[in-house]
Amino acid sequence: MLQDWDFDAEVESQIRSLVHDLVVMESPSGDASGIHRVMERLLPDLFTIPDITVSWHQESGFPLLDVSRGTRGALLLGHADTVWAEGTLTTMPWYEDQDAGKIFGPGILDMKAGLAIAVFALRGIGPTTPFRLLVTPDEEIGSRLSRGYIEASAKKASLVLVLESGMPEGGLKIARAGVGDFTCTVTGKESHAGLEPGKGASAVREMAQQVMWLDTLENRILGTTVNPGVISGGTRSNVVAGQASLAIDVRVRTLGEMQRIENTLAHPPVFNPGTEVHYHGEFNRPPMELGGSAHEWFRRAQETWQDHTAEPLEGRRVGGASDGNFTAEITPTLDGLGAVGAGPHARHEQIEWRYMAPRVGLVRELVDRAGGTL
Numbered sequence: 001m002l003q004d005w006d007f008d009a010e011v012e013s014q015i016r017s018l019v020h021d022l023v024v025m026e027s028p029s030g031d032a033s034g035i036h037r038v039m040e041r042l043l044p045d046l047f048t049i050p051d052i053t054v055s056w057h058q059e060s061g062f063p064l065l066d067v068s069r070g071t072r073g074a075l076l077l078g079h080a081d082t083v084w085a086e087g088t089l090t091t092m093p094w095y096e097d098q099d100a101g102k103i104f105g106p107g108i109l110d111m112k113a114g115l116a117i118a119v120f121a122l123r124g125i126g127p128t129t130p131f132r133l134l135v136t137p138d139e140e141i142g143s144r145l146s147r148g149y150i151e152a153s154a155k156k157a158s159l160v161l162v163l164e165s166g167m168p169e170g171g172l173k174i175a176r177a178g179v180g181d182f183t184c185t186v187t188g189k190e191s192h193a194g195l196e197p198g199k200g201a202s203a204v205r206e207m208a209q210q211v212m213w214l215d216t217l218e219n220r221i222l223g224t225t226v227n228p229g230v231i232s233g234g235t236r237s238n239v240v241a242g243q244a245s246l247a248i249d250v251r252v253r254t255l256g257e258m259q260r261i262e263n264t265l266a267h268p269p270v271f272n273p274g275t276e277v278h279y280h281g282e283f284n285r286p287p288m289e290l291g292g293s294a295h296e297w298f299r300r301a302q303e304t305w306q307d308h309t310a311e312p313l314e315g316r317r318v319g320g321a322s323d324g325n326f327t328a329e330i331t332p333t334l335d336g337l338g339a340v341g342a343g344p345h346a347r348h349e350q351i352e353w354r355y356m357a358p359r360v361g362l363v364r365e366l367v368d369r370a371g372g373t374l
């Protein structure tokens with residue numbers, strides 16, 4: 001990679017110690033005080049940026065940090081929570097592989113190094129560039145508390161930059177699946193399997209047919225998957241089953257497919273009229289597609305990256321969801337601008353240090369452009 005986005009030695013040691021401090025503060029979703037500590041640790045580095053407004057919001061006892069300057073600039077989205085339970089550090093400590101240029105630790109890729117990238121990018125923007133940074137407490141558990149705040153903030157921004165991890169060679173995430181969690185419940189009628197089989201209506205048999213029917217809702221060409229993941233039902237082998245339930249994960253790439261699935265599950269077929277079939281649930285995040293001017297922003301990001309690193313910047317479609325799924329409908333959104341590494345949510349979670357400076361450079365440039373000062 002070219003040198004022009006490199007850190008000077010002092011900045012490099014500051015960002016490294018920020019990443020370190022964030023990783024060694026455990027902050028699983030649900031741990032309000034751990035999450036609060038992570039947010040507070042960002043403040044000393046943020047306070048070097050002139051004229052910022054810092055405000056704290058409480059959502060059901062969980063903090064949300066909102067740092068801004070001016071109006072209608074870029075909105076940077078980060079989350080302070082991780083998927084790692086308290087105590088994980090004892091078996092999965094901060095560890096640097098100097099030769100390989102990699103650092104390991106719980107939550108480092110998703111997304112504590114991403115938070116550090118946001119902070120250091122903002123430290124480098126023009127002195128009057130407007131921006132807003134939100135650090136939320138609950139992304140890993142669906143962002144129920146923060147969603148409204150995120151969407152309201154996106155409405156006031158010209159561009160949304162999500163600090164989730166990048167693809168292995170640094171690429172951005174230009175499309176994300178919408179994720180639906182549904183449950184199917186079947187109520188049948190119990191009876192003795194040997195003496196009065198005709199008097200019952202088997203919920204298990206009906207559920208088996210529902211499972212086969214769900215298969216027909218998939219559309220691999222459009223990227224729609226329907227996974228019947230967990231099934232249960234019945235009480236004993238000699239009783240016609242009176243109830244059964246099924247947990248289903250649905251992934252879609254387009255809003256049209258999301259609506260098709262919702263409408264279809266609202267009116268399912270019933271194979272045995274003696275049973276009742278209900279589907280409950282919803283899409284907790286709509287799909288994210290790179291539409292209209294988001295394409296233009298992606299092209300600018302590609303050019304800038306190529307100019308400074310002499311490497312291409314790819315755009316990939318991914319199955320997982322993020323807060324970018326909420327904002328893409330409202331404001332052009334680029335996702336995957338955070339750290340580059342491997343193993344998010346896995347024991348070998350790691351970042352590649354050589355990508356940190358180019359990421360800071362890319363985010364800085366996008367914020368300046370979105371704020372109209374470049």
Ligand SMILES: [Zn+2]
Nearest residue numbers: 110111139164
């Ligand atoms: Zn994340």
